[in-house]
Amino acid sequence: MVIITLVLCTIICYLCYYLYGKLRYWHNRDFPCVSTKFNLRHMKYFLLGNKPQEVLLKEIYDELKGHKFGGYISLFTPYILLRDPEIINNVLVRDFAYFEDRFNEIEDTSDTFFDNVFAMKGQHWRYVRHKLTPLFSCNKVRLMVDQVVNCCNYAISRVERDIQQKPADVENLMASYCFSVVGSTVFGLDFDSGEGGDAKKVFLEMIDSFFKSKFLILLSLSLKIGMPKVEFFLRKFLRLNIGAPETCMRILADSIKMRERTGYRRNDFLQLMIDLKKEEQTSTNKMSHSSAGTKRKISEEEQDYSSKEIFGGAEPPADNFPEKIFTDVSIFANSFLFLSIGTNSTSCVLSFMLYEIAVNTDIQERLRMEIDSVLAGTNISFECLKRLTYMDKVIAETMRLHIPSGALMRNCKYDYKIPGTDKVVKRGETVVVMTSAMHHDEKYFQNPDKFDPERFSDMRAIQKGVYLPFGCGPRMCFAIPFVMMQIKITICKILSTYKLILNDRTRQPLKISTRDLMTHSEGGIWIDFRKRDSE
Numbered sequence: 415m416v417i418i419t420l421v422l423c424t425i426i427c428y429l430c431y432y433l434y435g436k437l438r439y440w441h442n443r444d445f446p447c448v449s450t451k452f453n454l455r456h457m458k459y460f461l462l463g464n465k466p467q468e469v470l471l472k473e474i475y476d477e478l479k480g481h482k483f484g485g486y487i488s489l490f491t492p493y494i495l496l497r498d499p500e501i502i503n504n505v506l507v508r509d510f511a512y513f514e515d516r517f518n519e520i521e522d523t524s525d526t527f528f529d530n531v532f533a534m535k536g537q538h539w540r541y542v543r544h545k546l547t548p549l550f551s552c553n554k555v556r557l558m559v560d561q562v563v564n565c566c567n568y569a570i571s572r573v574e575r576d577i578q579q580k581p582a583d584v585e586n587l588m589a590s591y592c593f594s595v596v597g598s599t600v601f602g603l604d605f606d607s608g609e610g611g612d613a614k615k616v617f618l619e620m621i622d623s624f625f626k627s628k629f630l631i632l633l634s635l636s637l638k639i640g641m642p643k644v645e646f647f648l649r650k651f652l653r654l655n656i657g658a659p660e661t662c663m664r665i666l667a668d669s670i671k672m673r674e675r676t677g678y679r680r681n682d683f684l685q686l687m688i689d690l691k692k693e694e695q696t697s698t699n700k701m702s703h704s705s706a707g708t709k710r711k712i713s714e715e716e717q718d719y720s721s722k723e724i725f726g727g728a729e730p731p732a733d734n735f736p737e738k739i740f741t742d743v744s745i746f747a748n749s750f751l752f753l754s755i756g757t758n759s760t761s762c763v764l765s766f767m768l769y770e771i772a773v774n775t776d777i778q779e780r781l782r783m784e785i786d787s788v789l790a791g792t793n794i795s796f797e798c799l800k801r802l803t804y805m806d807k808v809i810a811e812t813m814r815l816h817i818p819s820g821a822l823m824r825n826c827k828y829d830y831k832i833p834g835t836d837k838v839v840k841r842g843e844t845v846v847v848m849t850s851a852m853h854h855d856e857k858y859f860q861n862p863d864k865f866d867p868e869r870f871s872d873m874r875a876i877q878k879g880v881y882l883p884f885g886c887g888p889r890m891c892f893a894i895p896f897v898m899m900q901i902k903i904t905i906c907k908i909l910s911t912y913k914l915i916l917n918d919r920t921r922q923p924l925k926i927s928t929r930d931l932m933t934h935s936e937g938g939i940w941i942d943f944r945k946r947d948s949e
């Protein structure tokens with residue numbers, strides 16, 4: 415008995431010593447950092463999940479005020495927060511070759527969650543990014559305008575049918591609408607007409623459970639980065655699995671097979687990825703290591719994305735990769751990524767944009783005047799969307815105040831001395847940029863809580879490295895033309911038909927607001943849609 419107690423005490427003491435060492439990581443490295451007490455408090459909130467992620471990030475950002483960068487610990491994993499715009503710009507753009515990847519220890523790409531362009535690393539990522547970026551070019555996006563207009567018409571008919579004269583729960587309305595847009599443009603399924611059978615239900619359930627298990631995802635990611643062996647143990651023995659359910663895989667695999675068998679084509683991202691898969695299969699240069707370095711003549715559209723510069727000084731990807739990348743699994747993983755990111759980020763921005771223009775009626779009126787004058791009774795086209803310059807400013811300001819993802823992450827590939835200091839970010843360490851906190855920092859944006867689109871009248875006046883709604887550098891979001899097209903079409907359609915008035919059910923004020931905070935704000939955004947011609 416005495417021996418067992420002694421062994422147990424020794425194990426507990428060793429564990430405490432080990433974990434305390436983890437918490438003191440930055441002190442031991444002589445880095446500017448938050449206190450151990452702060453780290454412990456942060457961990458408590460993280461585990462209890464009763465503070466939005468955004469608020470936790472902002473607290474760390476504030477705690478490190480006065481420093482250009484500093485260390486903190488989240489769930490025993492060390493991170494370096496970057497606060498200085500110049501250092502941020504160096505990491506994301508100039509010295510990108512050191513910070514190419516988001517994650518470190520994610521080797522297990524058999525997990526469908528990680529076999530996508532967001533999580534991929536190194537050569538794999540460069541190859542896939544190089545192939546996928548043109549899918550979101552203006553030329554490809556232009557062909558999708560009608561699909562988005564159709565989905566928008568359906569959403570408006572829902573407003574007509576269900577919620578006329580009643581307040582609408584904008585968050586739900588936009589989530590369902592954005593899901594239909596991505597369903598149509600990614601999978602070619604018209605979810606609104608019931609096409610695709612129960613696909614919408616299955617995919618919605620999957621996304622729902624994916625976001626409900628957000629805590630598990632964060633936990634799993636933190637462990638993957640900080641304590642990969644513990645994560646492996648949990649995943650194997652506690653079945654902590656964030657991979658995709660089989661039903662969704664099957665629906666997509668059936669759709670790919672049907673298209674391959676019948677030659678049926680649609681103007682959607684799935685088709686573009688199927689074409690990439692075929693291109694890989696029929697490539698005359700059979701995937702050999704010796705041919706991996708050969709360059710081919712690239713199309714004009716791809717040229718922008720393949721220069722050495724865009725890959726941060728690293729070699730641009732070879733045309734032929736030694737392995738087959740566009741398998742059904744990776745097509746699924748990327749489609750699911752587009753579906754989840756596309757639905758959530760865009761619906762979040764749209765919901766808050768509707769909120770802001772319902773609150774700021776003068777801005778709403780100015781937007782409506784611009785829409786009336788640009789559209790002037792014509793059908794919406796890609797060209798006329800580009801002329802909505804005031805709307806550009808309103809979108810930019812919405813994304814300053816209400817950014818869907820509050821932080822950017824990069825993993826350090828080679829030891830990196832932070833210029834102008836004697837501190838080194840070591841290989842394998844993760845740096846973080848807290849975009850939402852920077853967007854609310856009065857050092858960079860005067861009167862930061864005020865919704866003021868005029869801040870974006872001159873983009874050159876905004877310091878590099880402080881406004882990053884889509885990230886920055888070679889790993890920034892590549893769907894910007896698609897996102898802008900969808901947001902503009904939606905606002906045009908809604909404001910040409912309705913006048914928006916904020917309903918009292920909305921809990922104000924919605925300040926640092928992401929989907930996270932919406933969940934915590936209990937009540938969402940409620941808006942009265944009043945018909946314009948009834949005025």
Ligand code: HEM
Pocket residue numbers: 531532533543751752753755756757759760763818819822823882883884885886887888889890891892893896897
């Ligand atoms: C309002 C809407 C959106 C916002 C604000 C947004 C924002 C972002 C941000 C902040 C990143 C990380 C950038 C970085 O680390 O530097 C990102 C990456 C990414 N986004 Fe978006 N996004 C939006 C919509 C979309 C949509 C609709 C899609 C696809 C259908 C998409 C696909 C991606 C992909 C694939 C990446 C990873 C790129 C890479 O690692 O190479 N995003 N996005």
